[in-house]
Amino acid sequence: MVKKNILIVDDDKDLLLALSVRLASVGYDVSRAPDAATAILKAAQGKPDLILLDLGLPDGNGFFVMDVVRQLSSAANVPVIVISARPQDVYKEAAILAGAKDYFQKPYRNDDLMTAIERELAAAMPDSAASMPGLSDT
Amino acid sequence: MNKKKILIVDDNEDLSKGLKIYLRSHNYLTVVAGDAVSAISQAKKEKPDLIILDLGLPAGDGYLVMDRLSNIDELATIPIIVVSARDYKVHKERSLNAGAKAFFQKPTDSVALLAAIENVWAEQSGLRPITEEQII
Numbered sequence: 001m002v003k004k005n006i007l008i009v010d011d012d013k014d015l016l017l018a019l020s021v022r023l024a025s026v027g028y029d030v031s032r033a034p035d036a037a038t039a040i041l042k043a044a045q046g047k048p049d050l051i052l053l054d055l056g057l058p059d060g061n062g063f064f065v066m067d068v069v070r071q072l073s074s075a076a077n078v079p080v081i082v083i084s085a086r087p088q089d090v091y092k093e094a095a096i097l098a099g100a101k102d103y104f105q106k107p108y109r110n111d112d113l114m115t116a117i118e119r120e121l122a123a124a125m126p127d128s129a130a131s132m133p134g135l136s137d138t
Numbered sequence: 139m140n141k142k143k144i145l146i147v148d149d150n151e152d153l154s155k156g157l158k159i160y161l162r163s164h165n166y167l168t169v170v171a172g173d174a175v176s177a178i179s180q181a182k183k184e185k186p187d188l189i190i191l192d193l194g195l196p197a198g199d200g201y202l203v204m205d206r207l208s209n210i211d212e213l214a215t216i217p218i219i220v221v222s223a224r225d226y227k228v229h230k231e232r233s234l235n236a237g238a239k240a241f242f243q244k245p246t247d248s249v250a251l252l253a254a255i256e257n258v259w260a261e262q263s264g265l266r267p268i269t270e271e272q273i274i
Binding site: 036045059068072073074 | 151152162164248
């Protein structure tokens, strides 16, 4: 069974590593980008199934990444979940308007994030819901 | 200091756009071409410092582009890095024999590609380029 690929975009190396390990441990294939330009290149050529996106990035911001990804024919419909230290009462609505499916303000509960990831992957590809790590019968 | 100009030749518009943004964020100028014919015309017009070249292209392929460029005096020395989905076991050696400086199979590691580009500048300035093993 092909693993779902999740692209994590964050300039916080510790968070990048911790989240990578956690996602890999539950069966996801993970790719990482520490800045906006790398994120866009990886989205363009890697076709991730979902993107976890920080807003504050060294060479741009998450809104720019979402805007460009929406213009990529291969990745335009990839679900994006924003993970940011920015206050959600200010930024969540803007992120959702920009196309994000959900918004998590750091620090967040890992279980809540995992549930959101499974939900969005299942919604993006309804027929493959059984392949989600949390729903697997193996 | 003048920015280096890189010509991106790929018929995949997503990849062209991604590479363009990535290279611009690393302080390069970029121009693009989506097929073999426009690759040659863009090279003549823009005189890039380096070409990132896909192999599978409409109106010819990357080998045709390399062959044509090598026969045009003012363009023959432009360094070329091949970025292709084709099997590296077959096409890496063929690309290098055709004059490419490096071969990357898609999906390409962005850091390694950047290092290969910087290697070309190092080679041109007489500095010792780092090896492929060091990049990886």
